Amino acid sequence: MxxxxxxxxxxxxxxxxxxxxxxxxxxxxxxxxxxxxxxxxxxxxxxxxxxxxxxxxxxxxxxxxxxxxxxxxxxxxxxSGMPYQGRITDKDTFSPLVFTVPTRLTEPTRAILDFAHAHLPDVGKTSTSALLNLAAHIRGAVEYQTGATIVTTSASDALQLGRGVCQDHAHLFLACCHARGIPARYVSGYIDPESTSHAESHAWVDVWVEDSDYTGWVSIDVTHACLMTDAYCRLAIGRDYDSAAxxxxxxxxxxxxxxxxxxxxxxx
Missing domain, CATH: 2.60.40.2250 (Immunoglobulin-like)
Structure with missing residues (x-):
């Protein structure tokens, strides 16, 4: 596309x-x-x-x-091309473990730890389907509402508020994955919004999966609880919004x- x-x-x-x-x-x-x-x-x-x-x-x-x-x-x-099952196969220059370290915006509080345990039971590794399930639960727990948060809002604050935007969904997903020892990183970029009300400027995540036929990064749009397609443009990756803004x-x-x-x- x-x-x-x-x-x-x-x-x-x-x-x-x-x-x-x-x-x-x-x-x-x-x-x-x-x-x-x-x-x-x-x-x-x-x-x-x-x-x-x-x-x-x-x-x-x-x-x-x-x-x-x-x-x-x-x-x-x-x-942009269509990634097979959302998989990002570009060669990394460093270990995915770089993306297991919590940041100010993704620090796991007790509420996040409980949420991660409930919706991501496996520790250290998990499948694409399990991570899409986590995304769906995050979307249910944090309603999309423009203007509900600001760029300094943490994952913990968004979960407590119950409202937020795409970057809050991404931060909460990262916090849950890091709490379970799973590498995950923030992605900033753009999306063709088609008929949705969500802004064209967007944020989502790459997460390290261990499926039966693949081990590596898979890109997940937490806000829509779906895999990245060719309707996305990737600007930057980082640990959170601060490092990919x-x-x-x-x-x-x-x-x-x-x-x-x-x-x-x-x-x-």
């Missing part, structure tokens, strides 16, 4: 800034089943390209001098910040 993607992010400020530095993970990952036919990032300032610790194509953006707005537009055409940064000055994001995903 070919997806045309346009992702516009605009930060506006009530007072001038003197300095902005941002980490951009806005370039689709180069993988066996995915490549960018064309892609560009438009933004004022200086961009330094680099590859981060997880193999994500990234940029460090710096803007100096007075400015009261930062506008970032990433757009292009991406070719499309845009993160700090600023000097600026007063009050207002954020506007518009994402369009159109199949070709």
């Amino acid at each position: 070919q997806l045309f993607i346009r992702h516009q992010t605009i930060y506006r400020y009530s007072a001038p800034l003197t300095y902005t530095i941002q980490q951009l993970r806005l370039t689709p990952r180069a993988e066996i089943l995915q490549h960018a036919i064309s892609w560009q990032i438009k933004v004022a300032g200086i961009r330094h390209p680099y590859t981060d610790a997880y193999g994500n194509q990234s940029h460090m953006l710096t803007i100096t001098g007075p400015h009261d707005e930062v506008a970032i537009i990433a757009e292009g055409l991406v070719e 499309p845009v993160r940064g700090v600023r000097r000055g600026g007063g009050t910040e207002t954020l506007s994001v518009d994402v369009q995903v159109t199949p070709r």
Whole structure:
């Protein structure tokens, strides 16, 4: 499938800034089943390209001098293939055990440990079907509601609240897997929403499975309790949102910040 993607992010400020530095993970990952036919990032300032610790194509953006707005537009055409049973077979440069370490956003509390024990009984390894079952239970426990949480909301907070968005579903899934010794990692990217109400900007997970005919990563959309298809575009992987966010940064000055994001995903 070919997806045309346009992702516009605009930060506006009530007072001038003197300095902005941002980490951009806005370039689709180069993988066996995915490549960018064309892609560009438009933004004022200086961009330094680099590859981060997880193999994500990234940029460090710096803007100096007075400015009261930062506008970032990433757009292009991406070719994606259909992964067989959601399997991601790209060769890793490090052990999957890297993705068993809890983070601030995925720390397993007693409530998460109980939830994981109830819905993921096997310790250390499990099957694709069992993990899809976990995703379905998470979707039932945390109702999808736009605006219910923010990017700093932890898996524990989302479970207690009972509402959240795709990143909360992903964080709770990671927390449950880590509690049971199963490698799992966060994925940020885009999805062709078709007729659903969910935003085109999306988050899901890769999890290490041990099926009878396969051992390796399988990509699961927790929000929809389904396997990843060719309707997805993968931007970045990481331990959680903090390490895979499309845009993160700090600023000097600026007063009050207002954020506007518009994402369009159109199949070709």
